[in-house]
Amino acid sequence: MTEATADRTALTDGGRDVVEHRQLVIVGSGIAALSAATYAARSNNDPLLFEGDEPGGQLTLTSEVENYPGFPEGIAGAELIQEMKTQATRFGAEVEHGIVESVDDSGRPFRLTLTNGDVYTADAVIVASGASARTLGIPGEDELMGQGVSTCATCDGAFFRGEDMIVVGGGDAAAEEASFLTKFADTVYLVHRRDELRAEDYWADRIREHVADGDIEVLWNTEAVEVHGSPEEGVTGASLVRHPEGHPTAKLDADETEQLELDIGAFFIAIGHTPNTSFLADTGVVCDDAGYVQTVGGAGGGQTKTDVTGVFGAGDVVDYHYQQAVTAAGMGSKAAIDADEYLESVADGVTGETADATPADD
Template sequence: MRKVMILGTGPAGLTAAIYLARANMNPLVIEGLQPGGQLTMTTEVENFPGFPEGILGQELMDNMRKQAERFGAEFKNGWVERVDLSQRPFKVTVTGMGEVETEAIIIATGASAKLLGIPGEKENMGSGVSTCATCDGFFYRGKKVIVVGGGDSAMEEANFLTKFATEVRIVHRRNELRASKIMQDRAKDNEKITWSLNKTPVEVISDGNKVTGLKVRDNETGQEEVLEADGIFVAIGHRPNTEFLNGQVETDEMGYIVVKPGTTETNIPGVFACGDVQDHKYRQAITAAGTGCMAALDCERFLEGSATHDWSKSL
């Protein structure tokens, strides 16, 4: 029997672990398929407060883990196969551990960016291929970039990147965009944005050290060409990692966990959600860490049965 389990080790899960470990809750943290979360796929992180010179994504997550371990958090390598939330204590089946019972659960399993699945994409992730313009746009100041996608997020990413890049090319496999009219108009009115519609990405081209372009196929003629670029931003959406819940926790139409406004509480008492698994708007390391703190405080309050606890004095 565990007092609390944390599922996921991104900024949200690790921040929750730090707070709960300091509160002597001895959390059990399940690392998941990608220990450290999406930040481990990036190179330098320059917008996390407290690091004026920047810090490597992997190093930042390693430091967070060490901090949680220092206060007594226990980490287990593996992933959650299934959960039973029908009654407390909850039952969580973890690869390599079997079934574990727990009084409370914090879900911090994050969201995975949808990828194109083409050669050169994963190999160059973090060194020319990105899924976050807000995170990596600064590194492409004065360069040419490509944004792949036709929805609102792609238009938003393209417009944002024009603050840094000299040219932003939008590549979409259809002639028509899925984005709302206002987002389309905003992109079309931007002089820095060029268009390559009805073209399917085929391969990310690299010289072995850095990305140099994107090979695309014209859907009408079948002809292939290489579009030169220093960076490629894949903006075809995210998928929250909630499949293992098997519909037991309320989610929205996109699969993101629904929480009570102003809290991290789900529709099931004792189950909390934080980070990108419940946030499809901001998706930043610092906002994930913030909700991780909230989840820890919400969880401790739940376990202690106190609704009027003064957190500033105890933590």
């Protein structure tokens, strides 16, 4: 432990005792956080993870992960996370219950306040708080999540070969997911509540091509109101409503509103993600318009640096495009390496900036 990271448990925060000081606090317990934790623990940075309200992150919502390298037969999402947690804690990382409510970056160390009021301080922070897929809130959705209802077509599409499938949404993600699913589906029903897609022209053109080929049928001005099935048999169908002027759930009593029933084997929701960044609101960490943390990116070292020196970002909270387990894990390892360089530079009394980008020599 460096001088800069001496135990500061005696510090107070506006009269409230600081529970603990750590060299490195990692916000999250998903795959990006756990990957960062293993690297950070092996670099003697004494990481403490707060697991948030979704311990283990999004992978715990899926049954089987078939595209994570090293598991040729696939692995259950929860098992992969448990193995990574075991690996990280073996090297000394600690995982605690706790949801970070706010971060104070006005001085050093950083002060993190949890929703229960506890205050922790840290010399460096890795934000790996992920993004939550938006859902519809309709009956059957929660019960069948991971059993035929999914928010990730790339991840789960191949499990439903030969089935009819629904994709809900009208933006780029929905158009891309519907196009992707034509590889597996008998017919993909793209359910959109308006009469035109919000997707960019490229994706709208792909949808038109698939419609012409008979792979996709677009259900315009339509919304899903219930998913049917059971955990044992999976998804068996969906109830939908349609109104000629769109947004039918707002017009359920209108004469023109029709009810539809579809037999399907899978139900994909592609209405966007919400990055979990509200706890950064009072910091200098810059987020894009959608709330995703902006990092330096590019080539060379320091790719995971944010606009606040000493705060790094990794995984789906940064990466709105790839959003895969392997990419999140990769970014987690980069964030831990960047944080290690930063902590060493602070201990050496250097600038406080991450060391210059130099090629790795081993």
